[in-house]
Amino acid sequence: MSFDLSARLAERRAAHLYRQRPLLESPQGVQVTVDGQQLLAFCSNDYLGLASHPQVAEAMQEGVRRWGVGGGASHLVVGHSTAHHALEDALAEFTGRPRALLMSSGYMANLGAITALVGQGDTVLQDRLNHASLLDAGLLSGARFSRYLHNDPHSLAQRLTRASGNTLVVTDGVFSMDGDLAELPALCRTARSAGAWVMVDDAHGFGCLGDSGGGIVEHFGLGLEEVPVLVGTLGKSFGTAGAFIAGSEELIETLIQFARPYIYTTSQPPALAWATLRSLRLLREESWRREHLRALISRFRAGAGELGLQLMDSPTPIQPLLIGDSERALQLSAGLRRRGILISAIRPPTVPRGTARLRVTLSAAHEQADVDRLLEALQQTLAELPESHQ
Numbered sequence: 001m002s003f004d005l006s007a008r009l010a011e012r013r014a015a016h017l018y019r020q021r022p023l024l025e026s027p028q029g030v031q032v033t034v035d036g037q038q039l040l041a042f043c044s045n046d047y048l049g050l051a052s053h054p055q056v057a058e059a060m061q062e063g064v065r066r067w068g069v070g071g072g073a074s075h076l077v078v079g080h081s082t083a084h085h086a087l088e089d090a091l092a093e094f095t096g097r098p099r100a101l102l103m104s105s106g107y108m109a110n111l112g113a114i115t116a117l118v119g120q121g122d123t124v125l126q127d128r129l130n131h132a133s134l135l136d137a138g139l140l141s142g143a144r145f146s147r148y149l150h151n152d153p154h155s156l157a158q159r160l161t162r163a164s165g166n167t168l169v170v171t172d173g174v175f176s177m178d179g180d181l182a183e184l185p186a187l188c189r190t191a192r193s194a195g196a197w198v199m200v201d202d203a204h205g206f207g208c209l210g211d212s213g214g215g216i217v218e219h220f221g222l223g224l225e226e227v228p229v230l231v232g233t234l235g236k237s238f239g240t241a242g243a244f245i246a247g248s249e250e251l252i253e254t255l256i257q258f259a260r261p262y263i264y265t266t267s268q269p270p271a272l273a274w275a276t277l278r279s280l281r282l283l284r285e286e287s288w289r290r291e292h293l294r295a296l297i298s299r300f301r302a303g304a305g306e307l308g309l310q311l312m313d314s315p316t317p318i319q320p321l322l323i324g325d326s327e328r329a330l331q332l333s334a335g336l337r338r339r340g341i342l343i344s345a346i347r348p349p350t351v352p353r354g355t356a357r358l359r360v361t362l363s364a365a366h367e368q369a370d371v372d373r374l375l376e377a378l379q380q381t382l383a384e385l386p387e388s389h390q
């Protein structure tokens with residue numbers, strides 16, 4: 001018997017791992033309408049509240065007036081417009097790298113960069129908690145692929161002694177499900193002393209870390225020498241969509257020649273690039289959003305600590321509450337939802353087994369009072385759940 005999909009689905013349901021999509025009826029924001037219910041949301045990656053910013057929306061409309069809607073072709077054929085090009089120039093300047101290449105999504109950026117840089121006979125070493133797109137890219141590349149212990153330069157060093165060919169060390173900048181920062185200075189030193197290149201995917205760091213929102217490399221002051229391959233995504237703090245890879249002139253030319261997810265896909269709508277240019281300006285110049293976020297993070301951590309909740313070692317807007325059991329995480333999420341708060345339960349395989357969590361994310365669009373409401377709802381919901389037997 002083949003394709004017994006109903007058995008697979010039933011098994012997933014029984015393990016409390018079944019996924020459902022909340023249906024969003026409002027714009028993205030901290031106040032959302034989901035499945036007909038008004039909710040205060042703490043689960044988007046719109047960390048700066050730019051996804052529905054009027055200036056960004058206006059720039060998108062202007063972009064549509066100037067360039068129409070569709071990209072119409074791949075970049076190499078006739079889909080590379082002045083809007084895309086202007087955004088690439090601005091992203092290069094922002095990241096302090098010679099060039100940047102615009103990609104249609106972060107998933108594709110990671111797939112493109114890794115498969116263009118390493119293949120058979122080469123080595124790719126990744127943090128074991130890296131984002132799924134990086135792990136998939138490592139497998140697809142055909143290079144020897146090994147994962148080192150989370151954020152552990154010693155574990156990386158051991159694997160480097162067994163590496164052959166061109167060696168790429170890949171890490172999230174901010175770990176997407178835990179919120180902690182990669183120990184980049186130490187990881188970069190270890191990689192460089194073995195002649196390996198470092199690639200950082202800073203999807204969650206751009207906009208939040210660094211004085212001008214330049215992410216983890218700005219936070220640690222790391223240039224092209226330390227981090228030759230830098231990836232950012234545009235669907236999180238930037239509030240739009242797409243991604244970019246920043247690096248040397250030669251790196252970008254190599255990607256244009258060899259990165260299949262760049263070559264064989266239609267360019268993103270030019271108007272979207274135009275909107276991102278606007279959001280980049282807001283992200284860099286209006287640092288009050290980062291300052292406000294920091295205040296919200298401190299308030300949440302202090303309050304959650306008082307409630308005895310298990311926080312993770314995170315200085316970022318990603319503030320997961322570790323629950324452990326998937327069913328309990330679902331119950332907590334449902335209890336919060338009855339109180340008007342939306343936070344999804346993140347379960348395996350997105351996170352390791354036994355580490356289901358509520359991935360609380362804060363946004364500069366939240367107010368202090370929103371955080372207080374969340375803390376109160378958490379306290380009430382926890383009080384009505386049966387004791388945990390962990």
Ligand SMILES: *Cc1c(COP(=O)(O)O)cnc(C)c1O
Nearest residue numbers: 105106107131176203233235242
């Ligand atoms: C979200 C995310 C991606 C994927 O980016 P998309 O543009 O949404 O495809 C890649 N890497 C990390 C670490 C992410 O969190």
